Amino acid sequence: MFGVTAASAMVWGMAGIGAGAAAANTVIDTIPVENPVGVTITPDGSRAYVTNQSENSVSVIGTGTNTVVDTVAVEDFPTGVAVTPDGSRVYVTNRDDNSVSVIGTAGNTVIDTVEVGNSPVGVAITPDGSRAYVTNRGGNAVSVIDTATTTVVESVTVGNSPRGVAITPDGSRAYVTNREDDSVSVIDTATTTVVDTVAVGSSPRGVAVTPDGSRAYVTNRGDDSVSVIDTATTTVVDTVAVGDGPREVAVTPDGFRAYVTNTDGDSVSVIDTITTTEVETVPVGDFPFGVAVTPDGSRAYVTNILDDTVSVIGVDRCLGSLCIATGSLVGGGSTGSGGAGSLVGGGSLAGLGSAGSTGS
Template sequence: MDRQSNILGSRMVRGRVQQLLLGLTATATLVVGMTGMGAATATADEVVATVPAGDAPSWVAISPDGTRAYVANAGNSSVSVIDTGTNSLIDTVAVGRDAEGVAVSPDGSRVYVTSTGDDTLSVIDTGTNAVIDTVTVDSPYGVAVSPDGSRAYVTARTDNTVVVIDTTTNSIVDTIPVGSVPEWLAVTPDGSRVYVATEGDGSVWVIDTTTDTVSNTIPVWGQPFAVAIAPDGSRVYVTNFADNSVSVISTATDTPTANIPVGEDPFGVSITPDGSRVYVANFGDNSVSVINTATHTVIDTVLVGVGPYSVANTPDGSHAYATNRLQGSVSVF
């Protein structure tokens, strides 16, 4: 069993206790969040709403127009659809078993969801919020879509590969061997490279999308999990959950240039559209670290729900959404 699974298991008991202790607070926050949430505006990095999601929410992705947040729920095999204008749950879409990863196409018309329990990638039509196709992928986890929307890249954790899918035909067109236990991945803004965090060998693998071959391997600190790339493509930010840090990689040289201490057991990571801030979901201490990308220092820590697992920013940079895996909710700040 990988260390990520051990961490999730070991935190479960503590998380359930915290849920009981925080029950009244969470309920009050939900009431506030569900009444007049559309008018709430964060003047700083502070939680302004808490939205109910499914059981064990994993990854979150925001639509390109910023109107919807899509949350993959591992516990009840579904995707929660959140209206970001009102911060309310407006739909739930049934997908494959143990839904983990989620990504939205650049035009906002499709949502791609990995389900580790039945080895599928579900394709959702956002116009109808219905699954229109499924692709069989062995042990899928992370998913990312190319900037032109023509390809979806999916990590296959037990096969140690990245699967390339043609989004027009929803069929596999290539399989690329990478390191041990690939977790999350991200595509550069120009679509030329994919950066893949491989937990098992403590590295980030770089894929050339022109040839679908590995062009570089970058050792980092601890066990890497998630990846986010700066809007200008100059830097890659990688969470190391065994080291409680975030590695910064220069894409010009594919070498680490900094290692930033953050909270306990960092998993998900995102970056604001202007590239000035990086947000890190710290599963172990129920917080999100805010990093100033100019100084590579943590400038704020936001307390969220129990077991924050992933985080995503809205396209205008005004809000962030963090999934609380042990609380069945999403914090908005």
């Protein structure tokens, strides 16, 4: 827990208050691309990399202008995408080519291609950048790539039809969603073995770990819910009802919000991680799929498969129930009104955890 006084909270939020401050959780920009699915954002926040399935390419978006600044050709049906912690490499799963393309971000060119398992979809990279974990939905396994040698060094058998994958901030565990088993496999990264299996909701797809590593959020597309796993006990401690057909999830860097794409509802659900409730629904494009939050926590990028766009959402920036929405104080009661909003909140401000990845 941490606390702030009303005065310090006002100072903390005043920088963005004023004319032109954006409303909370609204689409502030729309970027045209081609059949976008996965999305990841570089550690410095300057670029978003988006996989374009039907085009066998990756669009590079400059986040300063929200325009496509480059396009990289990859292999067949690119789906998942993740960037290394130093921002030098982007790993792209090519579902129908059974491979992973490695893009060097300095020149936005493919510098290597790695053969993995059957039908790779999700990918996540360890915090030290030494390993990439790739889910192979057709092989019921996870390929582990040594990023120094760009070779597969391990294959871990998990549940049936693995999709999403996320790694804890300390790098000790990888969480893998198994769509057909309604479960999550927990991999010990030191031994590269499954050490636990957690029953979740129907048809789990996406997964993200909070920045402090205490919770894993799992989207259950079959029952329109999100399972919240306590990573210390490896048990489901809460279930959140969200929109229609939840697919992917990303947690903000401050840990106070989780953003969930609802593919069949053309919306994004915003979860308050303190109360574990859906607090808002944001309309976006047609069939939203991937989602990633910028490192500064100011924006969420959402891929809309069926209308060939990326929606950019202005994100809540919160301290407990006091939130800054792209610069505006929102929620909890209006300023100067004696509203009921608490100025004390819980959660971690620790470093970024793995945001998970797209599993088609």
